[in-house]
Amino acid sequence: MSEARPPIPVLAVVGVGLIGGSYAAALRRAGHVGRVLGVGRNAKSLTRAYELGLIDDSATAAEAAAQADLVMLAAPVGAMAQVLAEMRPHLKPGAVVTDAGSTKAEVVQAARAALGERIACFVPGHPIAGAERVGPDAADAELYAGRNVILTPLAENDPRDVARVRASWEACGARVHEMDVASHDRVLGSVSHMPHFLASVYVAQVARSEDAAERLALAGSGFRDFTRIAAGSTEMWRDIFLSNRDAMMAELAALRAVLDSAEQALDRRDGAALEALLEEAALCRRGWKLGGTK
Amino acid sequence: MSEARPPIPVLAVVGVGLIGGSYAAALRRAGHVGRVLGVGRNAKSLTRAYELGLIDDSATAAEAAAQADLVMLAAPVGAMAQVLAEMRPHLKPGAVVTDAGSTKAEVVQAARAALGERIACFVPGHPIAGAERVGPDAADAELYAGRNVILTPLAENDPRDVARVRASWEACGARVHEMDVASHDRVLGSVSHMPHFLASVYVAQVARSEDAAERLALAGSGFRDFTRIAAGSTEMWRDIFLSNRDAMMAELAALRAVLDSAEQALDRRDGAALEALLEEAALCRRGWKLGGTK
Numbered sequence: 001m002s003e004a005r006p007p008i009p010v011l012a013v014v015g016v017g018l019i020g021g022s023y024a025a026a027l028r029r030a031g032h033v034g035r036v037l038g039v040g041r042n043a044k045s046l047t048r049a050y051e052l053g054l055i056d057d058s059a060t061a062a063e064a065a066a067q068a069d070l071v072m073l074a075a076p077v078g079a080m081a082q083v084l085a086e087m088r089p090h091l092k093p094g095a096v097v098t099d100a101g102s103t104k105a106e107v108v109q110a111a112r113a114a115l116g117e118r119i120a121c122f123v124p125g126h127p128i129a130g131a132e133r134v135g136p137d138a139a140d141a142e143l144y145a146g147r148n149v150i151l152t153p154l155a156e157n158d159p160r161d162v163a164r165v166r167a168s169w170e171a172c173g174a175r176v177h178e179m180d181v182a183s184h185d186r187v188l189g190s191v192s193h194m195p196h197f198l199a200s201v202y203v204a205q206v207a208r209s210e211d212a213a214e215r216l217a218l219a220g221s222g223f224r225d226f227t228r229i230a231a232g233s234t235e236m237w238r239d240i241f242l243s244n245r246d247a248m249m250a251e252l253a254a255l256r257a258v259l260d261s262a263e264q265a266l267d268r269r270d271g272a273a274l275e276a277l278l279e280e281a282a283l284c285r286r287g288w289k290l291g292g293t294k
Numbered sequence: 295m296s297e298a299r300p301p302i303p304v305l306a307v308v309g310v311g312l313i314g315g316s317y318a319a320a321l322r323r324a325g326h327v328g329r330v331l332g333v334g335r336n337a338k339s340l341t342r343a344y345e346l347g348l349i350d351d352s353a354t355a356a357e358a359a360a361q362a363d364l365v366m367l368a369a370p371v372g373a374m375a376q377v378l379a380e381m382r383p384h385l386k387p388g389a390v391v392t393d394a395g396s397t398k399a400e401v402v403q404a405a406r407a408a409l410g411e412r413i414a415c416f417v418p419g420h421p422i423a424g425a426e427r428v429g430p431d432a433a434d435a436e437l438y439a440g441r442n443v444i445l446t447p448l449a450e451n452d453p454r455d456v457a458r459v460r461a462s463w464e465a466c467g468a469r470v471h472e473m474d475v476a477s478h479d480r481v482l483g484s485v486s487h488m489p490h491f492l493a494s495v496y497v498a499q500v501a502r503s504e505d506a507a508e509r510l511a512l513a514g515s516g517f518r519d520f521t522r523i524a525a526g527s528t529e530m531w532r533d534i535f536l537s538n539r540d541a542m543m544a545e546l547a548a549l550r551a552v553l554d555s556a557e558q559a560l561d562r563r564d565g566a567a568l569e570a571l572l573e574e575a576a577l578c579r580r581g582w583k584l585g586g587t588k
Binding site for chain 1: 423473480482484486488489490491492494496497499501503506508509511512515516519521522523524532533535543545548549551552556557561568569573575578
């Protein structure tokens with residue numbers, strides 16, 4: 001009994017891929033967890049996660065709920081409702097559930113429906129740490145080091161539960177921000193989802209042109225960087241766009257207003273107006289840094 | 295008299311910065327030029343180009359025209375008409391004039407106005423080799439190695455003159471393509487100018503939002519790459535957009551059609567239509583490579 005009890009004696013991770021596996025690996029390395037249970041539909045992934053030492057055992061959602069002090073939902077947003085419904089009758093008193101979904105309004109709605117009066121135990125979260133790789137082999141204890149994680153606490157949450165989730169992310173080396181659900185979805189809709197949407201629209205337009213082959217053969221480094229994100233997972237981004245539809249529609253309306261004025265300036269050959277717009281964008285972008293301070 | 299006469303005994307470069315200086319450096323290294331004359335308004339740049347060995351001497355436009363076998367116009371598009379007008383009465387018989395402007399229709403129009411019946415000596419060109427750096431110090435004999443150069447020959451051109459310009463770019467290590475002026479401006483409008491325009495419009499929209507600071511603080515690597523080009527030279531891009539206005543307006547109309555359908559799919563929560571668009575873009579982008587074959 002000489003060893004200190006870790007902050008999270010039993011962690012359950014639903015979805016042991018890049019996001020969930022990296023969370024488990026980072027917490028284990030920090031000595032922040034005792035036992036780690038993996039939950040998932042894919043037996044191969046669970047076996048691989050065990051081989052890699054990411055989890056100590058696999059479990060059903062009900063078994064994991066009965067043992068876990070903290071549950072991390074790192075499954076697709078569409079699968080969360082069912083997992084939560086399976087867990088609900090078995091959750092330990094005092095257990096905290098959090099998630100890693102890219103949008104928050106829809107996840108919170110699903111959690112409220114699935115958890116009912118137990119919604120207070122759910123602290124929504126979103127680590128901003130994309131990577132092209134997927135699966136347990138991509139898991140990396142360093143993934144969250146220096147990255148931003150956003151928590152969107154609910155009115156029902158006990159501040160101590162929010163603090164436990166925050167402490168877990170800080171143990172992973174992340175910087176934790178708190179904001180309300182609507183702000184999260186608006187901000188991420190703007191700086192994450194919109195670039196993907198616009199890059200995909202643009203590439204589709206190039207691909208549909210009659211001389212697409214000639215265009216693509218002569219595209220340079222500007223095209224390369226502007227369109228990199230259009231190569232991403234189409235299913236994942238379809239789901240993100242759908243789950244953040246309302247915020248995206250508002251951003252698209254705001255974008256169209258700027259696009260309209262820029263196009264009108266070009267149409268009437270208004271060099272001063274064009275330069276003012278370009279200057280505004282250039283000043284903003286030149287002053288920006290990845291991982292800037294809050 | 296034992297040494298072979300180089301293909302270009304006297305080269306005149308108007309504008310001895312990155313583009314013109316690199317052309318001179320590459321041709322000199324390849325033994326493709328004899329003497330190199332630098333022309334420009336900026337005495338400091340000319341002195342520096344001389345110190346760096348990019349040019350053998352500086353000259354006025356008239357002096358350079360009287361001596362040069364090939365003239366490279368690497369000055370801003372807006373300055374070309376005046377230089378050509380100054381050169382016209384002095385151009386040697388058989389001399390060839392080419393340029394490195396980012397758009398071609400406007401340059402050709404200016405050249406026709408300035409050169410009159412001597413237009414046949416003008417072979418329009420465009421090396422696709424952007425770089426953030428400017429000035430003679432940025433000049434690099436390797437800049438064009440493996441890069442694409444587009445020539446847009448005129449009906450009046452002697453094929454031997456086109457071949458001389460082509461040979462000079464090939465001596466720089468570039469891959470030379472030929473297309474008509476309208477195709478060039480359409481293709482470059484699509485894969486070079488449009489990404490800059492859209493990235494700038496997008497960044498301006500983010501910058502104008504009330505919570506811009508919060509958005510920028512949480513922007514990640516997708517934002518970084520999508521917006522990199524929005525930090526570029528505002529004067530240069532203003533001029534490119536204006537000089538390629540007609541092609542840009544056509545591309546913007548085509549883009550709006552795709553944007554409209556994508557936005558409508560999102561609005562009616564049509565996951566299948568969204569995924570089809572994302573898939574079309576992802577397949578195109580995944581199959582693309584920088585410097586792909588023609």
